[in-house]
Amino acid sequence: MGDQEVHALSEINLEIASGEYVSIMGPSGSGKTTLLNVIGLLDRPDSGRYELDGRDVTDLSETEQARVRREKIGFVFQSFHLVPRLTAAENVELPLMLAGIAPAERRARVDEALLGFDLCDRAQHRPAELSGGQRQRVAIARATILRPTALLADEPTGNLDHRIGAEVMALLEGLHHAGTTLILVTHDRELGARAHRHIAMRDGEIVTDEK
Amino acid sequence: MKLRDTLHLSLHTVASYRTRSLLIVLSIALGVAAVLVLTALGDGARRYVVGKFSSIGTNLIVVLPGRAETAGGFPGAVLAQTPRDLTLEDARFLGYLPQVKCYAPLNIGVAELAAASRLREVTVLGSTADLLPIRHMNLVQGSFLAQGAERSAQMILGAKLAQEFFPHGNAIGQRVRLGDRRFLVSGVLAIQGESMGFNSDELVIIPIDYAQALFNTSSLFRILVEARSRSDITSAKEAIRDILKRRHDGEDDVTVITQDAVLATFDRILRALTLGVAGIATISLAVAGILVMNVMLVAVSQRTSEIGLLKAIGAPSAAIRFLFFAEALWLSLAGAVIGFTLGQFGSLLIRLAYPQLPAWPPTWASIAGVTIAFVTGILASLLPAARAARLDPVKALGGK
Numbered sequence: 001m002g003d004q005e006v007h008a009l010s011e012i013n014l015e016i017a018s019g020e021y022v023s024i025m026g027p028s029g030s031g032k033t034t035l036l037n038v039i040g041l042l043d044r045p046d047s048g049r050y051e052l053d054g055r056d057v058t059d060l061s062e063t064e065q066a067r068v069r070r071e072k073i074g075f076v077f078q079s080f081h082l083v084p085r086l087t088a089a090e091n092v093e094l095p096l097m098l099a100g101i102a103p104a105e106r107r108a109r110v111d112e113a114l115l116g117f118d119l120c121d122r123a124q125h126r127p128a129e130l131s132g133g134q135r136q137r138v139a140i141a142r143a144t145i146l147r148p149t150a151l152l153a154d155e156p157t158g159n160l161d162h163r164i165g166a167e168v169m170a171l172l173e174g175l176h177h178a179g180t181t182l183i184l185v186t187h188d189r190e191l192g193a194r195a196h197r198h199i200a201m202r203d204g205e206i207v208t209d210e211k
Numbered sequence: 212m213k214l215r216d217t218l219h220l221s222l223h224t225v226a227s228y229r230t231r232s233l234l235i236v237l238s239i240a241l242g243v244a245a246v247l248v249l250t251a252l253g254d255g256a257r258r259y260v261v262g263k264f265s266s267i268g269t270n271l272i273v274v275l276p277g278r279a280e281t282a283g284g285f286p287g288a289v290l291a292q293t294p295r296d297l298t299l300e301d302a303r304f305l306g307y308l309p310q311v312k313c314y315a316p317l318n319i320g321v322a323e324l325a326a327a328s329r330l331r332e333v334t335v336l337g338s339t340a341d342l343l344p345i346r347h348m349n350l351v352q353g354s355f356l357a358q359g360a361e362r363s364a365q366m367i368l369g370a371k372l373a374q375e376f377f378p379h380g381n382a383i384g385q386r387v388r389l390g391d392r393r394f395l396v397s398g399v400l401a402i403q404g405e406s407m408g409f410n411s412d413e414l415v416i417i418p419i420d421y422a423q424a425l426f427n428t429s430s431l432f433r434i435l436v437e438a439r440s441r442s443d444i445t446s447a448k449e450a451i452r453d454i455l456k457r458r459h460d461g462e463d464d465v466t467v468i469t470q471d472a473v474l475a476t477f478d479r480i481l482r483a484l485t486l487g488v489a490g491i492a493t494i495s496l497a498v499a500g501i502l503v504m505n506v507m508l509v510a511v512s513q514r515t516s517e518i519g520l521l522k523a524i525g526a527p528s529a530a531i532r533f534l535f536f537a538e539a540l541w542l543s544l545a546g547a548v549i550g551f552t553l554g555q556f557g558s559l560l561i562r563l564a565y566p567q568l569p570a571w572p573p574t575w576a577s578i579a580g581v582t583i584a585f586v587t588g589i590l591a592s593l594l595p596a597a598r599a600a601r602l603d604p605v606k607a608l609g610g611k
Contacts, residue, residue, distance in 0.1 A: 034605075037605050040523070042522070042523060042605050042608070063527040063528070063529065066525050066526060066527035066528075066530075067525065067527070069522075069524070070524065070526075071525070075523045075524065077520075077608065081516060081517075081519075081520040081523070083517055090223075095525060097213075097216045098524065098525050098530060099525070100213050142524065146525075
């Protein structure tokens with residue numbers, strides 16, 4: 001808006017190993033969501049390098065980035081971001097559809113995912129007919145349906161009450177145990193403390209990074 | 212993303228926003244229907260006029276006394292000089308031309324018809340036996356003017372006159388009085404209705420020389436000539452002009468009109484008219500296109516976060532552009548199909564209301580209407596689709 005450039009992130013030097021469980025914490029405006037977006041290839045750094053799975057993905061074309069995002073990264077949002085017109089099953093099916101997978105295989109994998117997240121009886125319901133916890137479970141099912149290497153969760157329990165939030169966290173941690181890299185952005189200290197590695201941010205910089 | 216899935220997902224979206232989609236489809240459909248109905252009217256009018264004009268004869272050439280100075284157009288309004296009369300003798304000479312199949316001299320006037328204690332003014336046509344085939348007239352009763360026996364005081368009654376004067380259908384053989392002369396009814400014409408401002412149901416036909424005596428004239432009103440074939444028309448026209456010029460002391464003082472030329476002129480004018488109304492109807496389709504664009508732009512801003520999500524789960528810009536594009540495609544398709552149906556139905560209603568008017572939408576108009584619906588719908592979706600594809604996923608997702 002103004003003439004002044006704002007640096008959402010600066011001097012970030014971060015390496016996350018495959019299978020890690022990392023929490024990124026900090027006050028709002030500290031750049032933690034921006035960092036997550038860069039990691040998730042939604043945002044492009046003005047300068048610097050980003051390697052994912054040993055491959056430099058900084059300068060990939062928009063289409064290639066979309067492909068990497070689809071195959072390697074799953075997003076879980078605070079506000080779920082389900083498509084309101086589609087049923088739970090159809091929401092989960094979306095990434096498979098985008099990947100061009102045949103309908104028969106899609107159905108099998110969606111059924112499997114819904115079973116895994118205990119959503120079988122909710123498959124044909126629209127998001128509006130689901131509870132918050134069910135919505136987030138649908139969102140997680142959608143994020144993991146293509147078995148991404150990294151799961152990026154931005155305040156996944158922010159819109160849920162404590163008990164449901166704990167259930168969702170247990171679900172995400174279960175996925176981490178199964179081998180997925182889990183990166184959690186939160187300003188909830190208690191939640192952040194559950195991770196194995198804690199990154200604290202302030203004013204676009206990493207303040208502490210401890211295991 | 213597979214084409215099938217894109218089409219399926221966009222159809223799902225279109226079906227979900229029911230009111231919005233219905234309005235767009237309706238606007239496109241009305242545009243298409245307008246094109247079809249208006250061109251059906253225009254083309255129907257053309258076919259009606261051409262049909263009427265064809266029905267008065269085949270390979271017809273009309274000879275009129277007098278010469279219009281202005282090229283083309285009907286003489287009578289602008290006659291530059293007092294014409295020499297066209298006579299029965301002139302007509303007879305035309306009959307000798309090899310290109311001429313038959314001819315009928317014509318006199319016209321108004322006289323009082325009295326019969327069965329009834330009296331009314333009627334239009335009187337004086338002619339010969341060949342008038343019947345040349346003008347494609349039919350008799351329901353009796354016989355027409357006898358060939359070569361024009362001296363007999365025969366009369367042919369129009370259908371309506373026969374009904375008026377002899378309601379019991381016993382017209383044949385009745386004695387009637389026309390002006391101050393007596394005639395014997397020998398035939399009744401079939402109902403033909405109005406044709407080129409001339410109602411053959413309300414006229415009487417008598418032999419040409421009786422008509423000339425009745426109206427005290429030796430000049431003819433017209434000579435109708437039927438050429439042997441369509442290809443003979445031009446040379447017949449030349450020959451007629453030539454022979455009459457020689458008979459009229461080298462004075463080119465007759466006008467020769469061919470049915471073909473008049474027909475072609477009407478055809479051209481009415482085709483242009485149809486194209487004109489089609490053009491006006493097309494404007495409504497363009498307006499529908501702008502509505503589609505408007506509504507889709509609103510849709511893009513309403514569905515910003517959804518677009519952001521699609522990008523986050525790995526949809527490339529192209530896939531998103533195609534999704535919106537496909538939505539426009541579905542809307543256009545539905546609009547075109549419904550519009551086509553509405554247009555056909557509307558034309559059917561017109562045909563039912565006016566059975567004489569062959570109001571069929573021409574094929575070119577159907578194709579053009581449907582094509583333009585698609586083109587405008589698709590063009591209108593380009594800008595919104597591009598805008599959706601360009602959305603920054605971070606900002607799009609930010610709008611929680």
